[in-house]
Amino acid sequence: MSKNKYLFPFILVTSLFFLWGFAYGLLDVLNKHFQVTLNITKTRSTLLQAAYFGAYFLIGLIGTFVNKFDYKKGIIFGLLMFSLGAFLFYPAANASSFNYFLIALFILAAGCACLETTANPYVTVLGNPATSANRLNLSQCFNGVGSFFGPIIASQIFFSNGNSDNLDSVKNVYLIIAVVVLLISFLFMRTELPEIKEDVVEQLSEAEDKKPLSSHKHFITGVIAQFFYVAAQVGVAAFFINYCTESGVKIDNAFASKLLSIALVLFAGGRFIGTALMRKIAANKLLTIYSIVNVILCFFVIFHLAWISVYALIIIFLFESIMFPTIFALGLKGIGTHTKKGASFMIMSIVGGALVPYFMGVLSDKYSTATSYIIPLVCFVIVAWYGWRGYRVKGNNESVQVDFAKH
Structure with a gap:
């Protein structure tokens, strides 16, 4: 793969950092929004964090997935899980069910966890090994950008006039996210990516x-x-x-x-x-x-x-x-x-x-x-x-x- 051919795969992989940063940025705003719209206590709202980080724990526990399959398949699997979880926000909002939201968020977070465990090593091989740290640092900057924009967008949409007491804005935002993530997964399916070589562990x-x-x-x-x-x-x-x-x-x-x-x-x-x-x-x-x-x-x-x-x-x-x-x-x-x-x-x-x-x-x-x-x-x-x-x-x-x- 020539040097110029690394650019588009790098842009694709870097977009993943933004995606899971954005998803996490929305999470803490959802806590307050669901307290208002679903009339739940602050204690119960923390189940959102339990579902999100519980998924990360589970993926860590069964992390042998990336050892059995190549990293490209791991990323595609993560994106499809992410997209499925985001799509499920739509019926959860229609049902006004907090429990359905927890299931949807758990699936979405499982997808994010797969992406986190696969995207980082991908960035390190998309170019000159001598500049791998610089590339990874650049990609992680977009994670911070996603985390920043999540609450900003949520504040404008979830708490704007007419949206603070209903779930329409939530299902529309996550429907857009689901479609975007699904499109990115198709791009990964069509894009040639380099193989990952395991690092040699210091003995x-x-x-x-x-x-x-x-x-x-x-x-x-x-x-x-x-x-x-x-x-x-x-x-x-x-x-x-x-x-x-x-x-x-x-x-x-x-x-x-x-x-x-x-x-x-x-x-x-x-x-x-x-x-x-x-x-x-x-x-x-x-x-x-x-x-x-x-x-x-x-x-x-x-x-x-x-x-x-x-x-x-x-x-x-x-x-x-x-x-x-x-x-x-x-x-x-x-x-x-x-x-x-x-x-x-x-x-x-x-x-x-x-x-x-x-x-x-x-x-x-x-x-x-x-x-x-x-x-x-x-x-x-x-x-x-x-x-x-x-x-x-x-x-x-x-x-x-x-x-x-x-x-």
Whole structure:
């Protein structure tokens, strides 16, 4: 395949990053919209996050799919699942059934999970290997763009006059998404893509290689830290709109959705800032500092100080930005041939985003949305501990530099 022939496949693969970013960007706005249109509690609305991240956990569990089939088939399968889930929003809206929406979202998210596990390695082979990291970093920028536009579009459509109390806008938006995704799947079917070659895993000494994965304590604590980080990230975003509209200042659902987009821009930009800072500060130290800052910001959120608390909530996203890839890299350091298996467990740990936000919903319904942010506070404390002590590899306390383009 000539150099020029890589361009169109690269554009196609990069579009996938935008798609799953956009789908996630819509998710937190749906929480609030369904509370209004379907008259459900905040606790029950968190089942959206449970369905979405539960699908990611399941796909991680059966991740052998991409080992049995080539990556092109994996992408096409993911796109078809994505499209099917989006199409199912239409009958779910006609039935005004929250349970049907959960089924549709689960199928859609399963498709997104397939895309995430296949699109990243595709980008690395679509051109010169020396520039693979640059290509992947560029593609990930479009993921941030999708996450930004999701809430912006949702605020204009879901909460505009005449749409805030019905589901017509939801079914129309997802019908358009379904058609677009289906068209992209047909393009992939018709496009020649290069084969993926498995990376060679760095080997440890024979004695260390025989150690079971469970004996690497820094990996075990890394999986735990990742579980609680994702729980915090999802919970903070899931109740963002609720918090803003209940903050005591004049913020409606549409404006709160726009504030969420600003927060997601800070999240995306924070990765570039973090990359620069890690040239001077060890990754584990920066993880600890960022986590402690978020603990302090959570206190401001809990104390319900009007605009001060809203600003604190927005800034939390900035300091979340480095956490997932940093924990990922620290946890997998030094586990040798267990790296691939360890990475699967790391991905599966995002089930924290499916489980923990439910308890935030319980606290929010019983007390207040502000009170529910006690849970992310505790999660960030656990992440801070991991950056301080838990990351240490036995016999080697050196820090690791993180390449955000690979995580």
